[in-house]
Amino acid sequence: MRNLLSIAAALGVCLAATLASAATPADQAAAADRVTKVCQNCHGPNGNSTSATFPRLNGQQADYLTSQLKKFRSHSRDDPHAMAYMWGMAAQLDDNAIAGVASYLAAQKPTAPQTGGTLSAEGEKIYMEGVEADHVPPCAACHGDNGEGNGEFPRLAGQHADYLKKQMEDFRSLVRTNDIMHANTKDMTDREIEAVVSFLANE
Numbered sequence: 001m002r003n004l005l006s007i008a009a010a011l012g013v014c015l016a017a018t019l020a021s022a023a024t025p026a027d028q029a030a031a032a033d034r035v036t037k038v039c040q041n042c043h044g045p046n047g048n049s050t051s052a053t054f055p056r057l058n059g060q061q062a063d064y065l066t067s068q069l070k071k072f073r074s075h076s077r078d079d080p081h082a083m084a085y086m087w088g089m090a091a092q093l094d095d096n097a098i099a100g101v102a103s104y105l106a107a108q109k110p111t112a113p114q115t116g117g118t119l120s121a122e123g124e125k126i127y128m129e130g131v132e133a134d135h136v137p138p139c140a141a142c143h144g145d146n147g148e149g150n151g152e153f154p155r156l157a158g159q160h161a162d163y164l165k166k167q168m169e170d171f172r173s174l175v176r177t178n179d180i181m182h183a184n185t186k187d188m189t190d191r192e193i194e195a196v197v198s199f200l201a202n203e
């Protein structure tokens with residue numbers, strides 16, 4: 001009996017945890033309202049921005065969006081644009097609000113990449129196979145065969161070219177801190193960056 005009671009108690013705890021993490025209709029409405037009134041001013045309708053200063057967020061992975069918003073909030077993503085634009089934004093979001101906007105944006109239709117540029121074929125080879133001589137691993141291993149991302153590995157397909165290029169350069173020079181992406185970019189040439197971006201991006 002004692003055992004049954006403790007199992008029942010444990011199940012109760014699990015159920016409470018599930019309920020606490022599930023987004024209520026009110027949370028979803030608050031997230032849609034926040035994206036439309038605040039985020040859209042820079043990131044565009046549904047996160048599909050028109051300027052390369054502001055990354056596209058439509059169809060981005062929810063776990064990646066969550067991790068970046070928490071990094072802005074804790075100031076561990078501290079490149080100049082992160083500081084200038086996103087520290088103040090993220091300071092206003094609690095964990096619940098972050099989960100809400102992340103799932104709202106992840107559910108928006110992603111922008112398709114615009115392949116076929118002059119360096120696109122060269123970029124596709126780097127993306128799928130890496131460049132052993134320059135210690136560049138295949139990007140597809142983490143970012144997916146179609147650049148769609150996976151969990152905390154961001155979607156890259158359809159992102160603005162100039163934004164992607166700047167992030168690669170910032171990882172390489174340690175302006176944006178990330179051990180994995182620094183190791184991947186530290187020996188990349190400008191041409192390799194340009195090629196892989198031209199394969200993935202949509203202006």
Ligand code: HEC
Pocket residue numbers: 034035038039040041042043053054055056057065068069079081082085086089101154
């Ligand atoms: C005043 C303009 C502005 C507003 C408003 C704004 N952002 Fe941003 N956001 C930016 C800029 C600029 C960047 C790129 C930062 C960088 O280059 O490091 C960015 C980056 C991001 C990123 C990282 C994306 C990536 O691919 O790494 C996320 C996530 C994000 N913003 C979410 C939001 C959310 C959610 C809101 C609304 C609560 C919001 N932003 C409102 C300007 C803005």
Ligand code: HEC
Pocket residue numbers: 055067126127136137138139140141142143152153154155156164167168177178180181184196
């Ligand atoms: C071992 C896994 C791994 C491999 C391989 C990898 N990446 Fe990444 N990449 C990551 C992670 C993790 C992040 C998120 C970093 C962070 O949290 O700031 C990231 C972030 C990025 C970003 C930033 C996207 C944004 O929205 O700000 C770009 C651009 C990028 N990677 C390009 C590439 C390219 C191009 C390659 C191949 C040359 C590559 N990555 C290979 C793990 C990987």
